[in-house]
Amino acid sequence: MLSLFKKTLTTGIVTEKCKAPKDDELEALGITIKRRIDKKFSGSIAIRAVDAGSCNGCELEIHALNNPFYDIERFGIHFVASPRHADVLLVTGPVSRHMQTALLRTYEATPNPKWVVAVGDCAVCGGEFGQSYACCGAVSNVIPVDVTISGCPPTPLALMKGLLGLLDR
C-alpha cells in the first residue's frame, strides 16, 4: 500500500491547463450556437458517446479525455451510461446501416434540449468509408447535427476545444 501512495505522491498532478477556445477556433469547429447552449445547460454537460460504426480510433481519443492530463470532468463535462441522462450525444463513425436504428432510438431517448456532436471525419463527412450499401455516411444523414469535430481521429485537444465551445465561457 505504501508503494501505491508513494507513486501517487511522486507522480503529482499532471493535469494541464486548457485555454478556452478563441472565437475563430470555434468558428472552425462549426460552433455558432454557443450562447444559446450556455443558457440551457448552465455550464455542465452530460455526454452519451455512441459509436455508430467507427474503427475505434475516435473512441481511443475520447477515452483520453478522461486521463489525468486532460481530466475533462473538471469542466463539468462528464460521460453518462444512458442517453436518458444525457444532454449531448457524441457520435462517431460513418453510421453503419446496422447501427442506424440504434442511433435513431438513442437520439429519441435523449431528453430535450439536446445537442449532437459529430466526432471524427467519418461522422462529419463519411471519411474513408463514405456512403455505401453498408454505411449511411455522415451522421447528419441520419440525425440533426449541431457541432462537428473533424480529424482522423481528432486529438483530445481538438475534442476538448469542441466540447468547451458548448459551455459557458
Place this chain on the structure above:
Amino acid sequence: MNWTTIFLTQHVGWIDPEMPDKPIGDYIGGVAHHSPLNNVAVWQIEDKHWQQFAITAVAENLRWVAGWAEQANEQFIVNASFEKNGVYMVLRTAINASKPELPSQATVYPAANRSERHTQDMFGIHFIGHPDNRRWTRHQAWDKHQYPLRKDFPVQGEPAEITPPDMHYDFVKGYGAGVYEIPVGPVHAGIIEPGHFRFQAVGELILNLEERLGYVHKGIEKIAEGRTPESLARLAGRISGDTTVGHCWAACMAMEQAAGVEIPSRAAFIRGILAERERIANHLGDMGAICNDVAFTFAQMQFTRLRELWLRTHASVFGHRLLMDVIIPTGVSRDVSEQSCELLKKDSVMLRKELADIMTAIDLNSSLEDRLYTAGYLSPDIAAAFGTVGYVGRASGQNFDVRRDATYPPYDQVTFKVALEDQGDIASRFWVRHKEINASLKLIEQFIQLLPEGEISTPWTTPTIDSEGLGIVDGFRGEIISYVRFDTDNKIARFYPRDPSIVNWPVLEKLVLNNIVPDFPVCNKSLNGSYSGNDL
C-alpha cells in the same frame, strides 16, 4: 523437414487432380513458379474433398487460420489457410456459381464457424453440414437473397431509407426455474464499440453467453475493390483504429508481395518500431482498463497517464498519435532522425522505470488479486481448439508468435522472447501484456541500434493482373492475415483482412462460463476483441 512435404506425401491423393503428373515438390511453397503466392504453398483441391482435408488437417494438428472467398466469372474460388510450426499454406477450391455449395470445415474446426457464415452471407455460398447456419454478418441492411460481395451487387446497394433493427435473430434459449436472460447492447454503457451480448443467467452466475456482432459492418471488403495501393493502405489502417499499424503493414506486405517489391531495410526497421510502439500503447490502455473494471482507479490513472505520454511521442516523432498512415506501400512515409531515435530511447527508459514502480504497487494489492486470479478461465485445450492467437492464446499456453515462428523483416534480425503464461485467467492475460511490453521495449531498442542507413521507400512496380499476396504479421492482438489480389491498372480486385479478433471473439463465450455477470466487463476487457475488425 517441412510439414507440408510430409503432409503431401501422405495425402496427395486429392491435391490438384487436374495436373496429376506434376511432381509433388512443385506444389510446395518456395517453388515460386507453381504457387501464385510466393511465401506460402497453395494447394488446389476438388470441392468434394474440402471437408475431408479439414479432417486430415485437424488430425495432423494444423491450425485453421482464415477463410475467404472470391467470385471469378461463373465460379467462386474459396480459400482456407492453415498453419503448423510457423509454416502456412492456402487450400483453394473452385465451385460452380450456379449451385454454390461446399462441405463445411466448421464441423471440424470451430474457428471456421463464423468465417463460413460470413462467406455464406456475403457470397451466398452454402456450407453443407455447417453446425450453425444462421446469418452472421447480415442484419437487415440487405435482403436475404442478395450477396454484397458478388460482382452484380452494386457498392451502393439498394438500402431502405431506415434500415430496420435486427429483431428476429434466433438466440439460444435457456429454460428452467430461475433462468433469466439479459440482453446487452448494441449501444453499451461505456465508450466502447457496439455489439450485442445475450446472457442466460441463474442468480449472478452466467450459464451461457451468445455474441451477436456485425453492427459496425462497413463493407470494407466491397469498398476496397478498385482502390489503388495507397488508398487500400489508408483503408487497411482504419479496419481497427487501435491496430492501424498492424493492418496497414499486413495489407502493404501483401501488396508488395504481389508486385514483387522489396522494401528497403530501413523501412522494415521503422515498421518494426511502429508496430512495437503500437503494441505497447494498446497494452498500457488495456492494463489500465482491466484494473478500472475491478474499480482499481490508481492503476487506471497511472496507465492512462503513461499511455498519453507514449502517444505524445508518437505525435512528435511520427506525426500521428495513433500512427495512422505512416506505413505506405513501398515503405514508410516518415523517417526517424538521430534526434528522434534519442527521444524514442529515452521514452523506453522512462516507461521501464515507471512500470517497475507501478507493477510493484499492483502486485502487492490483494484486492486486485481477488478479482483477477481464476476469473475468466480459458483452458489451453479450448484455446488450441479455437485457434486462439495473440495474448489471449499466449496466456493459455499457446506458444505461437508470427514474429518468431514465421519471421519477417526486421524480426529476423533480432532475438526476443515470446511472453507465455499457462494459467489462462484474467491475471494471466494481464501479466502476459506486461511481459510483452518489456519484450517490445527491448525490441525497439534493438531496432534503433541496428537501424540501417538508406532510403525509406522504393519505387512501386505495377503488378500484373491476378498477382496475389498474403501478408502475415503480428499485431498487438496477434496474427493478422491480409489477402490481396490485383486487377488490371494497379487496382485491387479482392482484399480480405483477418483481424485476430475474428478467431478470438468465440472464446469469450467459453471463458465467461461459471463467472458472475458483474465480472463480464473485466472478462471482456481482458480479451479486448475489436468489433470493427470483426465486422469489417
